[in-house]
Amino acid sequence: MATAQLSTISPQAPASGRANTWQGAGAAEFDLRSDTMTKPTPSMLDAICQTTLLDDVFNEDPTTNELQSYVAQRTKHEDGLLVLSGTMGNQVAIRTHLTQPPHSVLCDHRSHIICYEAGGVSAWTGATVQTVVPKNGIHLTLEDIQKHAVLDDNIHYCPTKLISLENTLDGMIMPLTESRRIVEWAHANDIKVHLDGARLWEAVVSGAGSLEEYTSLFDSVSLCFSKGLGAPMGSIIVGSQVFIKKARWFRKSIGGGARQTGIYAAAARVALDETFGKDPNGKTGLLPATHAKAKQVAQMWTGRGGKLQYPVHTNMVWLNLEASGVGPNDLAVIGQDKGLRLLGGRVVVHYQVSDEAITRLGEVFDIAMKGDFQRSNDQSRPYGSSKP
Numbered sequence: 001m002a003t004a005q006l007s008t009i010s011p012q013a014p015a016s017g018r019a020n021t022w023q024g025a026g027a028a029e030f031d032l033r034s035d036t037m038t039k040p041t042p043s044m045l046d047a048i049c050q051t052t053l054l055d056d057v058f059n060e061d062p063t064t065n066e067l068q069s070y071v072a073q074r075t076k077h078e079d080g081l082l083v084l085s086g087t088m089g090n091q092v093a094i095r096t097h098l099t100q101p102p103h104s105v106l107c108d109h110r111s112h113i114i115c116y117e118a119g120g121v122s123a124w125t126g127a128t129v130q131t132v133v134p135k136n137g138i139h140l141t142l143e144d145i146q147k148h149a150v151l152d153d154n155i156h157y158c159p160t161k162l163i164s165l166e167n168t169l170d171g172m173i174m175p176l177t178e179s180r181r182i183v184e185w186a187h188a189n190d191i192k193v194h195l196d197g198a199r200l201w202e203a204v205v206s207g208a209g210s211l212e213e214y215t216s217l218f219d220s221v222s223l224c225f226s227k228g229l230g231a232p233m234g235s236i237i238v239g240s241q242v243f244i245k246k247a248r249w250f251r252k253s254i255g256g257g258a259r260q261t262g263i264y265a266a267a268a269r270v271a272l273d274e275t276f277g278k279d280p281n282g283k284t285g286l287l288p289a290t291h292a293k294a295k296q297v298a299q300m301w302t303g304r305g306g307k308l309q310y311p312v313h314t315n316m317v318w319l320n321l322e323a324s325g326v327g328p329n330d331l332a333v334i335g336q337d338k339g340l341r342l343l344g345g346r347v348v349v350h351y352q353v354s355d356e357a358i359t360r361l362g363e364v365f366d367i368a369m370k371g372d373f374q375r376s377n378d379q380s381r382p383y384g385s386s387k388p
């Protein structure tokens with residue numbers, strides 16, 4: 001299609017005359033499996049239509065470069081690097097921090113980097129991973145970490161060179177004060193700290209601390225545009241200039257050097273400014289309403305006698321199905337009849353989930369909790385129980 005024609009395409013009036021599939025929330029409205037299940041918006045399409053289309057392997061694309069500087073500035077870091085996914089952001093950052101064995105990475109035993117990234121940490125870095133169970137069941141504390149970190153040079157052990165924290169983790173917040181204690185102690189002991197901040201936006205919106213208060217603490221942070229923010233793809237790593245320069249190298253080595261990245265950089269910028277908001281606390285964006293809905297879901301569940309697995313801090317509700325006498329796949333199966341997509345006992349509210357979806361969820365809870373549904377005996381992992 002000629003360039004002149006492209007500039008005439010608007011999300012409202014597609015040149016083809018066919019229905020524009022970018023309008024409305026579509027299937028996302030009734031999809032509570034994850035906040036990755038959002039649908040990109042007409043304003044993202046508009047930004048994509050206006051974007052620059054130069055080569056990012058050559059660092060030449062203005063939209064991508066502006067996004068990287070903008071996020072670096074908003075997070076109080078020197079530089080940023082756009083990557084294809086949250087997994088790529090974590091893996092590239094972790095690889096960039098490390099040199100060679102013997103070295104180990106310490107993290108919460110439920111961390112995405114160790115449970116859901118295909119074994120990448122050990123494959124790419126040769127590091128031993130020290131997983132730690134937080135004593136409070138919610139987030140790691142400095143005391144948890146001190147108990148497990150290896151600081152000495154006894155040749156039987158594997159020195160801790162990196163701590164990787166996650167915030168939010170399973171929707172739960174690591175408080176700012178605890179993050180600060182951990183980072184200060186780590187730095188005093190020559191240990192780097194990476195933050196998997198795929199959903200840091202949610203912690204910020206809940207009032208736990210501003211974006212820059214959190215991000216400026218860490219040596220590197222990865223942030224996702226395609227979780228609650230609703231972009232079709234893309235994550236970013238922020239860190240020092242030296243760190244990002246080296247990270248660019250590792251990104252290339254795993255095939256993450258992409259060409260006309262302006263296409264997804266443009267949508268990511270809209271997601272950041274519209275869904276999170278332009279203010280440091282995300283109060284002007286669309287996320288606070290999702291937290292209110294998540295609390296409503298938790299009340300709907302406990303009000304029917306259901307038990308929760310975790311407290312609800314942000315946009316995720318973890319239902320304890322077993323303790324509530326509900327089979328692992330029951331909600332998903334009942335939900336199908338109501339036109340809802342559900343997954344195991346985790347309900348995730350994103351900004352396109354409608355009030356109607358929450359009403360239908362109440363009907364699903366009614367059926368599951370009143371015992372009208374023949375509880376399935378299948379105790380295996382719920383269908384598709386990955387944790388996107």
Ligand SMILES: Cc1ncc(COP(=O)(O)O)c(C=O)c1O
Pocket residue numbers: 036084085086087088090112113166168196198199224226235387388
């Ligand atoms: C905390 C966390 N970090 C990283 C990722 C990886 O993101 P992606 O699916 O874009 O690779 C996810 C995915 O949901 C996540 O929940």
